[in-house]
Structure formats: C-alpha cells, structure tokens
Amino acid sequence: MTKNIKILFLLLIISNVAFGHKNTYFKKKYGNIELVSSTYYYTEDINKNLIIGQYAEKLSELLKYNESIQIYLNQDSTIKIYTWQKDINQKDESASLNIMINSPEKDVTKCLNFIEKSILNRDKIQLEKINFQNWYESNDLSINVQEVLKIKIYRPNDIEQLPKTKFFDYYFQNNNFHVISTVSCAIRELDTFTEILQFVEPKYYVLCVFTKMNALQIFEASCKYNFEEKNYYLESHKTELKIEKRADYFTSFRPYKISSLGKSNITLESMWGEDLYLYSLSKKIFINDLEKQIEK
Structure with missing residues (x-):
C-alpha cells in the first residue's frame, strides 16, 4: 500500500x-x-x-x-x-x-x-x-x-517568492484570516476574511489582498499626527475592486504582478500579460482594461 x-x-x-x-x-x-x-x-x-x-x-x-x-x-x-x-x-x-x-x-x-x-x-x-x-x-x-484553532498562527516567512511585508501582516485563528496593520503607531486588525489568495505590499502603507479570484481589497494605513492631542494615530481605509474575469480564465487563481507606478498609482498585470489594470490611489479611479482604454 x-x-x-x-x-x-x-x-x-x-x-x-x-x-x-x-x-x-x-x-x-x-x-x-x-x-x-x-x-x-x-x-x-x-x-x-x-x-x-x-x-x-x-x-x-x-x-x-x-x-x-x-x-x-x-x-x-x-x-x-x-x-x-x-x-x-x-x-x-x-x-x-x-x-x-x-x-x-x-x-x-x-x-x-x-x-x-x-x-x-x-x-x-x-x-x-x-x-x-x-x-x-x-x-x-x-x-x-x-x-x-484558537491559536494564532502568523503568515509564514519561508517562501522567497512570497516576501514579508513591512507595514501589514495576517494571522489565522478560528478559521479566519485576520489582516493587521503593523505600522509603528498602532498594531490593529483591519479586516477578516475566509480566504487569502495573494498578499502584496506594492508601496509604503498600501496592501493589495486578493480574497477571491475576482475580488481585490486595497488597504491604506499610515500614521498621522493629531496636533491638538499631540500624538500619532492610525488612519486607514479599504477599497474593494472587482476584477473582470476573462472568458478563458483558468480554474485556479493565478497571481498578478502588482507594482507601484508613480506617486499614487498601482498596476496589476495578469500572469501571461493578457490583462492590465490601473488603480489611482489619490483619485480612487479603477481602469479595468487599460490596453482597451489606450487603444480608443
């Protein structure tokens, strides 16, 4: 046997x-x-x-x-x-x-x-x-x-191709993934998910998390100073983007190449280069098919 x-x-x-x-x-x-x-x-x-x-x-x-x-x-x-x-x-x-x-x-x-x-x-x-x-x-x-399952187990750091992030992390507990901010002014839970497929920090204080094949969560979290109270506090917010599936989309999740572009833009390129997306952090504008927009 x-x-x-x-x-x-x-x-x-x-x-x-x-x-x-x-x-x-x-x-x-x-x-x-x-x-x-x-x-x-x-x-x-x-x-x-x-x-x-x-x-x-x-x-x-x-x-x-x-x-x-x-x-x-x-x-x-x-x-x-x-x-x-x-x-x-x-x-x-x-x-x-x-x-x-x-x-x-x-x-x-x-x-x-x-x-x-x-x-x-x-x-x-x-x-x-x-x-x-x-x-x-x-x-x-x-x-x-x-x-x-009551025990917290943090995201492993053994795989070179899945590098450790600087300002964010997650742990698994009670059958959920808990995404946390690890910036100096506050270690705080930002959200929980039943699944995490990709976890990438393309630029300082910005985290991209695929929780489904077509669902991308973008977290922004950084320390701000309150002049009246004379202390730092965590300012954070989350944006969810829907990624359109191609007709020939593979049955399993294929990781994207997620990169910073300029001061406030993020690009997402599919594994084989057939799809390209752009998201503006400052204007909160998402271009779902960048190549088609350029060709117009």
Whole structure:
C-alpha cells in the first residue's frame, strides 16, 4: 500500500510537467510533522499549507502522538484523500503515519479533521478506507480541533517568492484570516476574511489582498499626527475592486504582478500579460482594461 501511494504522488507531480506546468514544491518540518506542499503557483495557498502543518503539530501534541507524520498537501482539480501507516516490511522514507490530501483549494478545518481521524484510527486504517472522504468532508469539529484553532498562527516567512511585508501582516485563528496593520503607531486588525489568495505590499502603507479570484481589497494605513492631542494615530481605509474575469480564465487563481507606478498609482498585470489594470490611489479611479482604454 505504501509503495503504491508513493508512486501515485510521484505521478501527480510528473503529470503536471507533462501538461506543460510544474507545480511549486516545498517541504518544511514542524516537530514530528513533515509538511510537503505542492501548489499550481506561488500564492498564499503555500502559506496556508504551512499553517496547516503548524496546526497539525499542535494537534498531534494534544493527542499525545509523537511518531513521525508526513502530510502531502497537493493542489489538484479533484479531491482525493488517503492515509496509511508505514509498512514495516518495506524500507523507504515513509513516516510512521502518512496523509495525502489532494484538492483544488485547502480548507484548514477539513484538513485538521482528517489528520485527527487518521491519528485516532491509525491501527485500523485499512478497515476505515471507505470513511476517508467522510472524515474530510465532516463539518463537525472535535474539541481538540476547536482548541488548536484558537491559536494564532502568523503568515509564514519561508517562501522567497512570497516576501514579508513591512507595514501589514495576517494571522489565522478560528478559521479566519485576520489582516493587521503593523505600522509603528498602532498594531490593529483591519479586516477578516475566509480566504487569502495573494498578499502584496506594492508601496509604503498600501496592501493589495486578493480574497477571491475576482475580488481585490486595497488597504491604506499610515500614521498621522493629531496636533491638538499631540500624538500619532492610525488612519486607514479599504477599497474593494472587482476584477473582470476573462472568458478563458483558468480554474485556479493565478497571481498578478502588482507594482507601484508613480506617486499614487498601482498596476496589476495578469500572469501571461493578457490583462492590465490601473488603480489611482489619490483619485480612487479603477481602469479595468487599460490596453482597451489606450487603444480608443
């Protein structure tokens, strides 16, 4: 069983190459957890996988399970769920317990549900195979999962292509992403979202967050001085922009190249350069298709 699953995982990676696209691949250890992340592109899905790995370590501690666990989180068009124990008769690099979750998008609570069920039922996994999908899809959270989700886990800083921002950050807690300002005068929560796909700071005190494939949140937050009260305070506001989907839009989110232009403009260019957008921070004007406007 172990050998077959390992082969399946390798085939998933090879198939991405065969179809002209190679997934991003990243490994990270958290205590007894080895997290293997595979995603279509460099998006916040990688950081979400790393957050799941950190929660998995805390969950295994709560369940008093100290044996090694390898968790494969692979972005795939269909949902496929597997878990298996190491075959003591085979010499390979498998962990004592191995978990593979393939899905288009990862749900943190569903992943933790499945990880917990895998740990608790590890000695009878072969008999429980028919329940794997139900374990993952269940909306009933155990006390253990609820407990670990109370812990704040901040945005990881392990991926070079997803650089740390200077004036903003986010943490995950109770199944929500909490976006915060980290400017010197005030560390304050700005908003919460159920999903974050891209998190980019194109210029000082400006943050661009894709929370859906076609929904962009632009935060502006900076310190201002109150001369009457003689102190600094945080001034912030948010603008939501709708990005028109192309007819041939890919099924998964593709990150944009988001850049600063001049003193108060932001440009967004799609991955393959087929779309270009412009937003004026000062005038609050959004040009949805810049090339078409230029051609007029």
